[in-house]
Amino acid sequence: MAASGPIERLEAALAGIGPLALAVSGGVDSMTLAHVAHRRPGGDALVFHALSPAVPAEATARVRRHAEAWGWALETVNAGEMEDPRYLENPANRCFFCKSNLYARIAGLTRRTIASGANTDDLGDYRPGLAAARERRVRHPYVEAGIGKAEVRAIARDLGLDDLAELPAAPCLSSRLETGIAVTAERLALVEAAEALLRAELGPGTLRCRLRKAGIAVELEPALLERAGAGTRARIEALLAARGHSGPVAVEPYRMGSAFLRAGRERA
Numbered sequence: 001m002a003a004s005g006p007i008e009r010l011e012a013a014l015a016g017i018g019p020l021a022l023a024v025s026g027g028v029d030s031m032t033l034a035h036v037a038h039r040r041p042g043g044d045a046l047v048f049h050a051l052s053p054a055v056p057a058e059a060t061a062r063v064r065r066h067a068e069a070w071g072w073a074l075e076t077v078n079a080g081e082m083e084d085p086r087y088l089e090n091p092a093n094r095c096f097f098c099k100s101n102l103y104a105r106i107a108g109l110t111r112r113t114i115a116s117g118a119n120t121d122d123l124g125d126y127r128p129g130l131a132a133a134r135e136r137r138v139r140h141p142y143v144e145a146g147i148g149k150a151e152v153r154a155i156a157r158d159l160g161l162d163d164l165a166e167l168p169a170a171p172c173l174s175s176r177l178e179t180g181i182a183v184t185a186e187r188l189a190l191v192e193a194a195e196a197l198l199r200a201e202l203g204p205g206t207l208r209c210r211l212r213k214a215g216i217a218v219e220l221e222p223a224l225l226e227r228a229g230a231g232t233r234a235r236i237e238a239l240l241a242a243r244g245h246s247g248p249v250a251v252e253p254y255r256m257g258s259a260f261l262r263a264g265r266e267r268a
Contacts, residue, residue, distance in 0.1 A: 009145035010036050014115075017139050020045040021112040021201040023102060026059025028167045029149070030117030031066060032156045033036060033141060038072060045115075047072045050079045053185040054098070054172040056192055062163075079105045087174075088183045092128075092261065094174060099132035114138045123210050141181075168206045178212040179261040187211060190243050194218070194236055201235065202227045209236075210259045216240060217250040221228050227252060236254075 014037055022028040022037060024047050037045040048053075049063045060076075067074035079102040081087045087097040108115050116133055119142035122129075133140070139231070142152060156165035177184040181187070194209035199217065206221040218236060220228055229249055237249050 006151040013141040013145040019112045021110045021114045028062045028164045033117045046072045051076050054174045054190040083111050090183050096128035096132045099129035103136035178259045219254040221254045
């Protein structure tokens with residue numbers, strides 16, 4: 001009988017790939033993939049996690065915590081994107097240079113097949129990182145198993161990984177900088193500090209601190225937007241001012257990818 005459930009389909013896809021080198025960012029997709037890969041009989045996947053100013057410290061801590069608790073073979077690497085001027089310019093295809101550096105670094109450390117946490121929902125979006133994956137022959141087990149984001153979260157719940165199942169989407173910190181604003185460690189640290197303050201103030205949920213050419217904006221999902229008040233805005237403005245960014249902060253509803261500009265148009 002053919003495998004029908006998402007976990008069974010994913011395990012079948014993994015079995016067809018062979019020895020794996022998993023690129024794990026710390027988000028729900030790649031973390032859940034690592035758990036499924038390691039629960040398979042004989043599962044001995046290697047986990048690679050990039051250390052970078054663009055990777056939230058919270059994500060790195062999560063990867064380390066799960067690796068220690070479940071006995072993953074974890075290797076942290078410097079992918080080198082922060083030394084790549086093409087990445088630092090923050091063009092519309094910035095992710096291509098990030099993933100190219102990461103996959104090249106992993107390929108230089110192992111002969112295993114590299115696998116990512118991309119799922120079928122990612123295929124309908126503009127994802128320059130997928131082009132980098134094609135160049136390096138990176139496999140996407142979720143895509144091969146026909147699994148989208150909702151099923152990834154269902155797998156995490158089925159495995160009792162509740163901390164992952166409800167984890168808000170958290171792309172790299174460079175995604176907070178509007179296209180064309182140069183990526184610097186200082187700007188990434190600013191964004192990370194502002195978002196940490198917001199999480200402490202408002203609780204879990206989807207939020208972003210966006211650095212735009214027109215100014216700085218805080219975007220909050222509806223539940224968080226209801227909790228935010230003048231005090232929240234004032235504390236964010238004080239934090240930013242202490243780091244050399246004066247001026248008012250706009251508080252707006254969250255819009256996915258609103259810092260990304262392509263062909264002169266803003267993509268919501």
